[in-house]
Amino acid sequence: MTKAVPFRVLCKLCNTVAESWHWSQVPEGHAEGLASCECGKVQSDSMGLGPDKGRILTEEPEENWKVITEVSITRHRDDT
Numbered sequence: 001m002t003k004a005v006p007f008r009v010l011c012k013l014c015n016t017v018a019e020s021w022h023w024s025q026v027p028e029g030h031a032e033g034l035a036s037c038e039c040g041k042v043q044s045d046s047m048g049l050g051p052d053k054g055r056i057l058t059e060e061p062e063e064n065w066k067v068i069t070e071v072s073i074t075r076h077r078d079d080t
Ligand SMILES: [Zn+2]
Pocket: 011, 012, 013, 014, 015, 016, 037, 038, 039, 040, 041, 042
């Protein structure tokens, strides 16, 4: 089993995270591939190689987004 690690990019415009899972590692309940933040201005695309390996698709300047690498491997749950 490979360690599933999403590629996450925080959009500072809407303060949500575009979390992308590579197709080879996508856990159940998550969408695979390209992900978008809430306002849609920042998209991330995991390459499946780690938390800092992915593509960022945005026209926003770098000050408006941030790659989040300090993630835990454990699955996070946003449904409580
Ligand atoms: Zn956004």
